[in-house]
Amino acid sequence: MRQIILDTETTGLSPRAGNRILEIGCVEVLNRQLSGNNLHFYINPERESEEGALAVHGLTTEFLSDKPVFAKIAPEFLDYVRGAQIIIHNAPFDVGFLDAELALLGLPPFKEHVDEVIDSLQMAKEIHPGRRNSLDALCDRYGISNAHRTLHGGLLDAALLAEVYLAMTRGQNSLTMDLAGGEDEGEGAGAMELAPLAQVIVVPAGDEDLALHEDVLNQLDKEVRGSCVWRFEPPPPEADAAAAAPAA
Structure with missing residues (x-):
């Protein structure tokens, strides 16, 4: 382009x-x-x-x-x-x-x-x-x-x-599709290709950001009269797999 x-x-x-x-x-x-x-x-x-x-x-x-x-x-x-x-x-x-x-x-x-x-x-x-x-x-x-x-x-x-x-x-440059190939170009023609990902800049939350986030969670706790779902961490994948496995 x-x-x-x-x-x-x-x-x-x-x-x-x-x-x-x-x-x-x-x-x-x-x-x-x-x-x-x-x-x-x-x-x-x-x-x-x-x-x-x-x-x-x-x-x-x-x-x-x-x-x-x-x-x-x-x-x-x-x-x-x-x-x-x-x-x-x-x-x-x-x-x-x-x-x-x-x-x-x-x-x-x-x-x-x-x-x-x-x-x-x-x-x-x-x-x-x-x-x-x-x-x-x-x-x-x-x-x-x-x-x-x-x-x-x-x-x-x-x-x-x-x-x-x-x-x-x-x-916008994270994914492209290459559909230009014809059927006679062999296996893989018309397949989707991933373009190189642009460098991602990660900015960690500062103390002020964390404090504001905690204020929002406290307000949600107050509204639900308990602990909102955002305070619960999901169990690790191993725990999910163990719970789903049938008893011996």
């Missing part, structure tokens, strides 16, 4: 207000491995950045003045993303800007050039409901260093998001 982790930087918050894309960063992932075949553009947006946006990305009008306009990089960009699964954090924002840029060139919307677009922010909200799910927060949660990130940048943010996305979806 070919996936592209994509991020943009813009002159402001809304394409409807005339804001434009000034940076695109793309990181390619092939079969859940970073390929190194990345794509990065600085783009002349042909306008000033709003003050708030400039504080985020730090790309000045002077720096961008000799960079290509979007129309010049569009063919290479679309060839690169064509047919791929695209992962974007807060996808409606970036896709809205990409659609606006493509519309100025008389081209179809972004989603018509790619296989599908996945919003990693929405995915994170489903996995971690009620928690902060910004890229920085997810980096902290998954132990991904972003100490070098003083300003937002298209390629830097895409690279961080690639690591976050692979961490969030680690369990």
Whole structure:
């Protein structure tokens, strides 16, 4: 599977207000491995950045003045993303800007050039409901260093998001089915194969976690007026086998 982790930087918050894309960063992932075949553009947006946006990305009008306009990089960009699964954090924002840029060139919307677009922010909200799910927060949660990130940048943010996305979806690579073989390929064709398991990080419960768990068990004991089932340990397999064996 070919996936592209994509991020943009813009002159402001809304394409409807005339804001434009000034940076695109793309990181390619092939079969859940970073390929190194990345794509990065600085783009002349042909306008000033709003003050708030400039504080985020730090790309000045002077720096961008000799960079290509979007129309010049569009063919290479679309060839690169064509047919791929695209992962974007807060996808409606970036896709809205990409659609606006493509519309100025008389081209179809972004989603018509790619296989599908996945919003990693929405995915994170489903996995971690009620928690902060910004890229920085997810980096902290998954132990991904972003100490070098003083300003937002298209390629830097895409690279961080690639690591976050692979961490969030680690369990999806635990099992695959190989059904491509035909009957004439011999015994075992079409059988299910286990893919290599990703490394599982085990975080032991701390004293605070154990105390909270004990509070829950105490509350359950109170409700059942005794000891809840969670306080009973199952007998070892040997004891089950001995109890089931007929008397001699």
